[in-house]
Amino acid sequence: MLEQLGQAVIDGDVSLAKERTQAGLADGVDPVKLVNEALIPAMNKVAELWNEGEYFLSDVILCANAFSGSMDLITPVLSASDSKNNGKIMIGVVEGDMHDLGKNIVVAMLRANGFEVIDLGVDVPQKVFIEKVREEKPDILGIGAYMSTTMVQLKQNIDALESEGLRDGLKIIVGGVCVTEKAAKDAGADGWGRDALYTVDLAKKLLGV
Amino acid sequence: MKSYKEVLGKIMAPVMTGKQALFAAVVTEHGQYMAGLKSELFYNDADVHVEVCCLIAEYYGLIASTSWDYYNFEAEAMGQRVKYAAAGLPDIDQTDPLIKSEADLDKIKWPGNPLKSGRVPVYVRSLELMEKYTGMPTTLWLAACSPFSIACGICSYAGLMGFIKHKPELAHEILRRIVDDITVPYLKAIAEKYPGIMVKFADAWEMVPNVSPKIQQEYAFQYYDRVIEAAKDINVDVSWYCAYSEKNFPDPAAYLADKLKYAREIMITGTETDVVPVSVYRDVAIEKSVPLTVNVPADRIFDGPPEAIVEFVRQLAKESRPGVAQYSMAALVPYSAPPEHVAAVVAAGKAFCALPVPEDFDAIKVEIPELKESFGDFVRRKHKENPDGYTFKWLDKAKFYGE
Numbered sequence: 001m002l003e004q005l006g007q008a009v010i011d012g013d014v015s016l017a018k019e020r021t022q023a024g025l026a027d028g029v030d031p032v033k034l035v036n037e038a039l040i041p042a043m044n045k046v047a048e049l050w051n052e053g054e055y056f057l058s059d060v061i062l063c064a065n066a067f068s069g070s071m072d073l074i075t076p077v078l079s080a081s082d083s084k085n086n087g088k089i090m091i092g093v094v095e096g097d098m099h100d101l102g103k104n105i106v107v108a109m110l111r112a113n114g115f116e117v118i119d120l121g122v123d124v125p126q127k128v129f130i131e132k133v134r135e136e137k138p139d140i141l142g143i144g145a146y147m148s149t150t151m152v153q154l155k156q157n158i159d160a161l162e163s164e165g166l167r168d169g170l171k172i173i174v175g176g177v178c179v180t181e182k183a184a185k186d187a188g189a190d191g192w193g194r195d196a197l198y199t200v201d202l203a204k205k206l207l208g209v
Numbered sequence: 210m211k212s213y214k215e216v217l218g219k220i221m222a223p224v225m226t227g228k229q230a231l232f233a234a235v236v237t238e239h240g241q242y243m244a245g246l247k248s249e250l251f252y253n254d255a256d257v258h259v260e261v262c263c264l265i266a267e268y269y270g271l272i273a274s275t276s277w278d279y280y281n282f283e284a285e286a287m288g289q290r291v292k293y294a295a296a297g298l299p300d301i302d303q304t305d306p307l308i309k310s311e312a313d314l315d316k317i318k319w320p321g322n323p324l325k326s327g328r329v330p331v332y333v334r335s336l337e338l339m340e341k342y343t344g345m346p347t348t349l350w351l352a353a354c355s356p357f358s359i360a361c362g363i364c365s366y367a368g369l370m371g372f373i374k375h376k377p378e379l380a381h382e383i384l385r386r387i388v389d390d391i392t393v394p395y396l397k398a399i400a401e402k403y404p405g406i407m408v409k410f411a412d413a414w415e416m417v418p419n420v421s422p423k424i425q426q427e428y429a430f431q432y433y434d435r436v437i438e439a440a441k442d443i444n445v446d447v448s449w450y451c452a453y454s455e456k457n458f459p460d461p462a463a464y465l466a467d468k469l470k471y472a473r474e475i476m477i478t479g480t481e482t483d484v485v486p487v488s489v490y491r492d493v494a495i496e497k498s499v500p501l502t503v504n505v506p507a508d509r510i511f512d513g514p515p516e517a518i519v520e521f522v523r524q525l526a527k528e529s530r531p532g533v534a535q536y537s538m539a540a541l542v543p544y545s546a547p548p549e550h551v552a553a554v555v556a557a558g559k560a561f562c563a564l565p566v567p568e569d570f571d572a573i574k575v576e577i578p579e580l581k582e583s584f585g586d587f588v589r590r591k592h593k594e595n596p597d598g599y600t601f602k603w604l605d606k607a608k609f610y611g612e
Binding site: 012013014053056057058059061062065095096097098099100101104121122123147150151152178180182183 | 242248292293294295296297298300301302303304366367370371373374375417418419420421424457507508511512543544545
C-alpha cells in the first residue's frame with residue numbers, strides 16, 4: 001500500500017495519490033508512516049530523477065501537486081508531536097506576481113524535508129507579509145518574485161519588515177527565475193534560493209538542522 | 210529642440226552607412242519604471258505606452274521599440290483573468306484557469322474580430338503610433354503568442370501538464386482549437402490589414418526543461434506545423450521559441466540547426482552561455498548563413514557595475530562576432546535597472562558593434578556617458594517644446610525615478 005502511494009506521487013497522479021492516501025487512512029494506517037515511508041521517499045525519488053535529467057519541470061510540478069494533495073489529507077490527522085519539525089517556514093510570492101509554479105515545488109520539497117510550511121500563495125501584499133510574520137513568527141520567510149518587474153518588491157518587503165521591527169531573528173530567503181545572488185544580497189536577504197533543492201539545503205543550514 | 214525622428218536619424222546613421230551593426234535595447238519595462246506609471250495605464254493605452262517608449266529611447270540614445278505582454282493577448286481576449294499589478298507587465302492568473310475541463314472547450318474562441326478584441330486594438334495602434342513618431346515602417350512584423358503558450362495561459366501550466374499526462378486527447382483538442390479558432394484567424398486578420406507582415410511567436414512555456422523534448426515535439430512543434438500549414442501565405446517566424454533550451458541537449462549545435470526548420474535566425478537569449486559556449490551559436494549561424502542576434506542578459510545589466518557591464522559586452526562581442534555576416538546585438542534591460550547601468554550597456558553595445566568587425570576588441574575604449582539630467586527633467590524639457598506632437602496626457606500621473 002505504501003509503495004503504491006509513493007508510486008502515485010512519483011507518477012504525478014494527483015487523484016490516485018489522494019485516493020490511496022484516503023484508503024490508507026480509512027484502513028487505519030499510521031499517518032506518520034504514510035508520510036515517512038511513502039510520501040517523503042517518493043519526493044526524494046522525484047528529486048533524484050530531476051537531478052539525473054530523467055524528469056522535467058512538467059513531471060516535477062505534477063509530483064509536487066500529488067504530494068501536496070496527499071499531505072492536505074494527512075495533515076489534519078497528524079498530531080503536532082507526530083511530525084518531524086525542522087522549523088517553521090512561511091512562503092509567498094510578491095504582490096502583482098501570479099507565478100506559483102516554482103513556489104509550489106519549493107513548498108512541497110520543504111514539507112518533504114520536515115519543515116512546517118505556511119503557504120501564503122501568490123500576489124501577496126506587503127501588509128500581509130507583515131501581519132502574517134507578526135502572527136506566526138516563522139523561523140524563515142521565503143519571498144518569491146518571478147518577473148524582473150516584481151523583483152524590486154523583494155527589497156521593499158524586507159525593508160518594511162525591518163521598519164516594523166520584525167527582522168530580528170527572522171531569516172529571509174528570496175528566489176525566483178530572475179533573482180540573482182547579487183539581487184538577493186542587495187535586497188537584504190539572508191540567502192538566495194537558487195532552486196527548490198538548494199533552498200531546502202539553505203533552510204537547513206540557516207536553522208542549523 | 211529636435212524631434213525624436215531627427216535624433217533617430219543620427220542614431221541610425223552608423224547602421225545605415227555600414228559603420229555599425231544593429232544595436233538595440235529593450236527598455237519598455239524600464240521606461241515604465243523611470244516614468245513611474247501604473248501598469249493599468251501603461252499597458253492599456255497606446256499613446257502612453259508609445260510616448261514613454263520613444264522618450265526613454267531618446268534619453269539613452271536608442272532606437273525605440275515597444276514591448277508588450279504579447280503572450281497574454283489571445284488568452285485575455287478569450288476571458289482568461291489577467292492581473293494588473295501596480296508595476297510591471299500584466300500577468301495571467303495561473304491559479305484561475307479559463308479551461309478547467311472538457312466542459313470549457315467552447316470558451317476557446319475570439320469574442321469577435323480578433324483585431325477588435327481585448328487589447329489587440331491597443332497593440333495595433335501602438336505599431337501605427339511608432340511609425341508616426343519614428344518615421345520607420347514599424348508594421349513589418351508583429352508578435353503573437355504560440356499555441357502552446359496560449360494553452361498554458363488558459364489551462365494554467367500545471368493544468369495543461371496534467372491534461373497531457375492523464376488526458377492527452379483533451380490536450381490535443383485544446384491545441385487544435387487554439388490553432389484553428391484563435392491563432393490562424395488572428396494571423397489572417399493581421400495579414401489582411403498589413404499585407405506581407407511577418408508574425409513572430411512569443412513563447413514562454415515550451416522550452417526544455419519546462420517540458421520534455423517529447424512534449425515539445427508532440428504538443429508544441431506539431432502545432433507550429435499546423436499553423437504554418439493553415440496560414441501558408443503568411444510569414445511566420447518562430448525565432449523566439451524555446452529560448453534557453455540549448456543547454457538541455459547533449460548536442461546543442463545539432464539542436465540549433467534543427468531549430469532552423471522554424472526559425473529564421475539564431476538568438477543567444479541570455480545566461481545559457483554559461484553552459485553552451487557562444488562559439489556554438491556563432492558556428493551554426495556561419496554554417497547555415499543565418500543572422501545571429503546576441504542578447505546582453507538582464508541580470509548582468511541589473512547587477513553592474515558599469516565597468517563590468519562593458520567588459521561583459523566586450524567578451525560577448527569578441528566571441529560572437531568573428532565570421533558572422535548578419536549580426537545584431539540587443540540589451541535586455543530589466544525593469545528597475547539603475548540608469549547608469551543602462552547608459553553603460555548602450556555605450557558598450559554601440560562600441561563593440563562597430564563595422565568593419567574590429568580586429569582587436571581589447572583595444573576598444575568605451576566611454577560611459579554621464580547622464581546629465583534626470584529622466585523627469587528630460588521629459589519636462591521635451592514637453593515644453595513638444596517637437597514630436599506627443600499627447601503627454603500621462604504627465605500628471607508620472608512619478609519619475611529619483612523624484
